[in-house]
Amino acid sequence: MDKINIKKLAKELNVSPATVTRAFRGYTDINSETKERILALAKKLNYHPNYYASNLREMKSKTIAVIIPQLSDIFFSLAIDGLEKLANQKGYHILIYRTENHYEKELSIVNYLQNGRVDGIIMSGCAETHDHDYLNKLESRNIPIVFFDRIYEDVKAPKVTTNDYESSFNATRHLAERGCKKIVYLGYKKNYSIGKVRMEGYLDALKELSIPARKEWVVDCTDDNNKNYSIIKKTIKAVNPDGVFTAGENLAFTSYKVCQELQISIPDDLKIISFSSSEVASLLNPPLTTITQPALEIGSKAAMLLFEILENKDLPVEDHIILKSTLVQRESTAAR
């Protein structure tokens, strides 16, 4: 069997290609009997309108790109689950790109997407400190962006985040209220927006609590759990903190490991609180006090914003949606 296309299908039935299109697109100006004949043969021959030809003709793709650092982080995978669900309902398709936190990758992905392949982009950035010209170029192409979680303040685009500053502030105070005096902040490289904001919440809380912050209390971690293990171990040995606030759950998990090895008891010797979206937090030993982000909702809100823009090019949309995180207290910060 030769490759089927609209012309062959049309010829087979003695109709024109235009009529085949009418059948497939659900237009009303077509005899219902003709339509049935067309769809029946199409099914038999396994004909489907070629996606690329349709797109070329229509100049839109019903596809969006999602750019994130990585997938195997429960926060991002939840966000994408939420986002995909909405996209699916709206008939959109999702291309996934991972930056692995490399600026160069982000740059090349975004540049690539200038080719009109997607109608819009949802992203969580990894290059806060870099120049963002490559993103502004998208505007001239009418490819809208929506940011979530790791945003760029200097790019004019809608954003969805949680109340990171406030949450960090509260987390730090939470530790202090439970008696901690030496509170370490384990965060990510300061060029991530969230790294910075969370650190600021932490520092401001210390200030308000009249705890003089020390340089060695603020620790930059990486994406590599093994490296983090060394970093955290070194920090705990050097600083001997009684409280640890971590910007990501992996850092908390790794801190648990370090404490296990150093025979430091949580929460008696050291209290830990962490940002986390994972259900396992409550199953750790001891259960981990978390600031839980509404990851699914963040994803679907970001998608919602993008679709609003795409479906309503002129109307303005909300500029910055802030979803609240929740502090869930568990045993890792229990006062004894």
Added chain:
Amino acid sequence: MDKINIKKLAKELNVSPATVTRAFRGYTDINSETKERILALAKKLNYHPNYYASNLREMKSKTIAVIIPQLSDIFFSLAIDGLEKLANQKGYHILIYRTENHYEKELSIVNYLQNGRVDGIIMSGCAETHDHDYLNKLESRNIPIVFFDRIYEDVKAPKVTTNDYESSFNATRHLAERGCKKIVYLGYKKNYSIGKVRMEGYLDALKELSIPARKEWVVDCTDDNNKNYSIIKKTIKAVNPDGVFTAGENLAFTSYKVCQELQISIPDDLKIISFSSSEVASLLNPPLTTITQPALEIGSKAAMLLFEILENKDLPVEDHIILKSTLVQRESTAAR
């Protein structure tokens, strides 16, 4: 500024569109000076060859679809991380589709993909017991599939799995060797291939150990942690097992929760072993004995197979790659 395209760019420089293509595709039959002029203006005008036009012309998309039940499962997100990495190296793009374990969704996704949108498909199925004609149709379109983890035996396509049967057998024996006599298997609906295979490993191990299996020891769970909570609680109360073997880590996590509430001590009253790819297993209370799957490798192997097929349409590729899982013993199955 009007929308830029190859014709306008060519006109601007007094060259033909063909020459512009030569510049962009790195062909050698072009004056290097001309090439530079073209690329320079292209950059200035932010011109990129239209993706859909190229694809229509070339009849290939350098895009693959990945169909999975969900993303927020560490196994799948790791697999996709591995897969994306390889795809990226090979210049392929990834479309993500979630079935949420609904056969209808899988069906409609696969049918949709008949439109030539992707060059190939990598999938983990959710409809073992259904008819798989929709997948066979892809063959006539020359769209290859590679399965991973949740495979369909009756579809002729390369597969990547772990040694599920053997691992389940060993896990069950592991429990028995540590004194368990009433071993419950918490699995997923039997129409998943892995659900079935893992159950068979469990049942055969019981047989070999001369432990008569009882119907109520084999429990079907769902994708909903709350529902599972009720199911597991009911089972533990009814059966009062001394060993639990779970087919997925969420089931183990949930079992921990149930034990917490019922004041059942792990591993003294009940030992637990589970399939899991998550790094948190070792941080649970107590640390969970796992059968750890090489999730990243599974993803990249599946991608590798697909690319081999795509780049070498005629040559046969390996039919079934089996990667070994590892039993990592921790405290949840300690003999006391």
Added chain:
DNA sequence: TTGTAAGCGTTATCAC
């Protein structure tokens, strides 16, 4: 209700 024909933006083929 249907058919005709133009055109979406590329790229491959051929001619020069």
Added chain:
DNA sequence: GTGATAACGCTTACAA
């Protein structure tokens, strides 16, 4: 080295 031209498969005016 370069240009003209046809085709990829579809959709949409417009005509009938």
